[in-house]
Amino acid sequence: MQEDNFETIAIRLQAERTHFKEHSVPLYLTSSYKFDDSEEMRALFANEKDGNVYSRYANPNTSELIEKMAALEGAEAGWATATGMAAIFTTFATFLGNGDHVLSSRSVFGSTHQLLNNIFPKWGIGYTYADLDKPEQWINGIHENTKMIFVETPSNPGIDIIDLEWLAKLAKEHNLLLVVDNCFATPYLQQPIKLGADISIHSATKFIDGQGRTLGGIILGTAALMKDIEGFARHSGPAMSPFNAWLLSKSLETLAVRMDRHCENAMKVAEFLEGRNKIKKVMYPFLPSHPQYDIARKQMRQGGGIITFVIEGGVEAAAAFMDKLQMFSISANLGDTRSIATHPATSTHSKLTEEQRLEVGIEQGSIRLSIGLEHIDDILKDLEQALS
Ligand SMILES: *Cc1c(COP(=O)(O)O)cnc(C)c1O
Numbered sequence: 001m002q003e004d005n006f007e008t009i010a011i012r013l014q015a016e017r018t019h020f021k022e023h024s025v026p027l028y029l030t031s032s033y034k035f036d037d038s039e040e041m042r043a044l045f046a047n048e049k050d051g052n053v054y055s056r057y058a059n060p061n062t063s064e065l066i067e068k069m070a071a072l073e074g075a076e077a078g079w080a081t082a083t084g085m086a087a088i089f090t091t092f093a094t095f096l097g098n099g100d101h102v103l104s105s106r107s108v109f110g111s112t113h114q115l116l117n118n119i120f121p122k123w124g125i126g127y128t129y130a131d132l133d134k135p136e137q138w139i140n141g142i143h144e145n146t147k148m149i150f151v152e153t154p155s156n157p158g159i160d161i162i163d164l165e166w167l168a169k170l171a172k173e174h175n176l177l178l179v180v181d182n183c184f185a186t187p188y189l190q191q192p193i194k195l196g197a198d199i200s201i202h203s204a205t206k207f208i209d210g211q212g213r214t215l216g217g218i219i220l221g222t223a224a225l226m227k228d229i230e231g232f233a234r235h236s237g238p239a240m241s242p243f244n245a246w247l248l249s250k251s252l253e254t255l256a257v258r259m260d261r262h263c264e265n266a267m268k269v270a271e272f273l274e275g276r277n278k279i280k281k282v283m284y285p286f287l288p289s290h291p292q293y294d295i296a297r298k299q300m301r302q303g304g305g306i307i308t309f310v311i312e313g314g315v316e317a318a319a320a321f322m323d324k325l326q327m328f329s330i331s332a333n334l335g336d337t338r339s340i341a342t343h344p345a346t347s348t349h350s351k352l353t354e355e356q357r358l359e360v361g362i363e364q365g366s367i368r369l370s371i372g373l374e375h376i377d378d379i380l381k382d383l384e385q386a387l388s
Pocket residue numbers: 083084085086109152156181183184203204205206215216217
């Protein structure tokens with residue numbers, strides 16, 4: 001492939017055509033593959049030859065999706081998993097063992113929090129949390145047994161940002177793996193590996209599918225690191241189904257145009273909200289009032305589709321606002337064509353204590369919006385009437 005523009009790769013990188021000369025890649029529903037002879041079978045199992053053996057390992061649809069995601073993000077290789085959490089679990093389980101320690105951003109996806117707090121300690125893996133806006137916590141959080149730095153930027157739902165080039169330098173100095181959950185940005189808006197990260201992880205469930213239909217996860221990195229991932233994943237079985245890979249690869253064909261519109265709409269909503277008097281605070285990476293605005297401008301193409309704002313009047317005001325929305329869906333998901341509103345304190349982050357919530361920037365009146373692809377006038381009209 002000689003074209004290397006994002007949109008062109010997203011559309012033109014395709015699995016090889018079959019003798020039917022199909023224009024759009026078909027779905028390969030097959031659990032296993034046939035060998036020409038016993039010698040081919042032996043060579044494939046001995047890794048002396050490339051080819052499909054069994055769909056827990058690889059399938060033409062998952063291979064196409066992985067190759068495309070790697071090309072879009074500037075990674076050498078990748079692996080596809082059933083969900084975003086399976087991608088995060090697989091990455092932790094591959095590179096961490098008894099006695100190891102992870103330095104993670106405090107504000108991580110709820111289930112990632114559960115993995116670090118309640119699941120990995122059973123296997124002797126410890127953690128320390130650091131705040132994205134406090135560099136000294138990252139420097140001081142590295143222990144002798146630290147193996148990995150894990151970070152989500154922009155964070156969920158606080159929309160804080162960290163300088164990935166700075167963090168990659170810190171990780172290199174201490175010989176640590178830098179793993180970035182790049183779900184909010186997608187490869188179109190942010191490419192952590194080009195900024196020095198070792199591994200980039202996506203929940204493809206969000207903007208990559210973009211239509212709220214399916215679950216999926218992707219891990220991207222160097223060929224050597226992905227060999228290690230493969231060594232764990234082939235045998236532990238978190239594989240993505242061929243159907244989901246087929247769907248997600250087609251979704252990537254429209255990622256750039258969808259993200260452009262998500263970002264354009266979100267920027268207008270952020271500006272609209274910032275001017276209102278019942279609103280205490282609006283967090284959106286490309287609003288000049290964002291505390292890490294300069295970093296956002298440096299490492300992101302645009303601000304993304306997610307906005308978090310704080311309404312005056314706490315839980316009651318937040319609930320009243322949510323209940324008045326007519327078009328926005330109340331849902332915990334994000335990255336859909338449909339605009340969505342969530343109240344993190346009583347949903348995604350209800351398991352945290354009030355103090356823990358404040359530490360990750362969630363107030364009682366915080367509302368997270370995932371701005372969809374409806375007409376901007378209708379999005380603003382719904383927000384306007386719900387606020388009035
Ligand atoms: C949704 C999400 C995940 C988990 O993805 P699933 O596909 O739901 O397993 C991980 N990280 C972030 C930032 C997410 O938003």
